[in-house]
Amino acid sequence: MNLIIVKYNAGNIQSVLYALERIGVQAIVTDDHDAIKSADKVIFPGVGEASSAMRYLQERGLDKVLINLTQPVLGICLGMQLMCKYSEENNTPCLGIFDEVVSKFSPPAEESLKVPQIGWNNIYDLKTALFSNVPGNSYCYFVHSYYASIGLHTVATTDYIQPYSAALHRNNFYGVQFHPEKSAAVGEQILKNFILNV
Known part of the structure; x- marks a missing residue:
């Protein structure tokens, strides 16, 4: 298995590597175009801010590489958001793999919910092999x-302030808003599913 993690300026790469090692999988971290194109599977992680991350990808031609990949690709957190068509964060046009729009949480004044959302939340309405052997909720x-809004490509849902896409899927592209590398046994199962089942 030739597994690549895309190296760029918004990657939470070390924790993803550790999670893969825990399930016995080695990955190569690179921004080399040919290495990414020839991989069996690609993980596109991310933490940080949308516009600077997109600018970095565009300056290095990684945006074009990513949207033209034909093998399974998994975007994580900001990686998934960058695979959507647009982010409200600094009015950023994104990769356009998924049709969904990325918006900022806006809690009602009477609610005490904090932004950002930090912590554990349940996922439901699970679809696709990415969630094999993962119980609902x-x-x-x-x-x-x-x-990311609920839309045509939503394959898992979460509620926080309102329902939104916990995961997206279109063709060979998958995205998860949560961090599977920090999600204990459930996250390990989802990573195994991406490696073995999709």
Whole structure:
């Protein structure tokens, strides 16, 4: 298995590497175009801010590489948001793999919910092989201020202030808003599913 983690300026790469090692999988971290194109599977992680991350990808031609990949690709957190068509964060056009729009949480004044959402939340309405052997309402770990709307490509849902996409899927592209590498046994199962089942 030739597994690549895309190296860029918004990657939470070390924790993903550790999580993969825990399930016995080695990955290569690189921004080399040919290495990414020739990988069996690609993980596109991310933490940080949308516009600077997109600018970095565009300056290095990684945006074009990513949208033209034909093997399975998994975006994590900001990685998933960058795979959507647009983010409200600094009015950022994104990769456009998914049709969903990324918006900032806006809690009603009478609610005490904090932004960003930090902590464990349950996921439900699970679809696709990415969630094989993952029970509905399993808990995963989230850290984010922006969310992808529910839409055509939603394959898992979470509620925080309102329902939103916990995961997206289109063709060979998958995205999860939560951090599977920090989501204990559930996250390990989802990573195994990406490696073995999709």
